[in-house]
Amino acid sequence: MGMAWLAVAAEVAEHEAGFGLNFDILETNLINIAIIVGVLVYFGRGIVSKTLGDRRASIESAIRDADKRKQDAAAALADQQQKLAQAQGEATRIRAAAEESAKAARAGILAQSEQDIERLKASAAQDLNSQQERVISELRQRVAQMALDQVESQLRSNLNDGAQQQLIDRSIAMLGGQG
Secondary structure (H helix, E strand, O other): OOOHHHHHHHHHHHHHHOOOOOOOOOOOOHHHHHHHHHHHHHHHHHHHHHHHHHHHHHHHHHHHHHHHHHHHHHHHHHHHHHHHHHHHHHHHHHHHHHHHHHHHHHHHHHHHHHHHHHHHHHHHHHHHHHHHHHHHHHHHHHHHHHHHHHHHHHHHHOOOOOOOOHHHHHHHHHHHHHO
């Protein structure tokens, strides 16, 4: 009983003194961990709060920037879509105008071709008529010349002095009757 009494006396003395050394490893580690956690919570709360607050602010800033970029991209997309629609409308208008212009040019060319053909026909007909009149005129002159030559040759051979005198008298009579 002597030893047990000693152990109890040491324990009472330990409690009375207030602070002593405890050589029990399991109890010591738990107390040390509790002290470290308490110190960390007390002093680390500000650091952790500041770090978490900075991290939260940077995340919120990144989210705002992403939202702003999204809105800017949506506005740019809408603007580009509007420009594309305008360009497509302009292309359609230009194509329609080109088709109308081509139709008008084709009609103008056909009308001009028809006019040119008619003018060439008229010119050819006029040239043909003028050529025909010239040929007819030449033929009349030749026929008249041939007739005069034939009459002259017949007159020379058939005309004697009495027939000549009679022809002259008749011509004078015809002239005198008119005048």
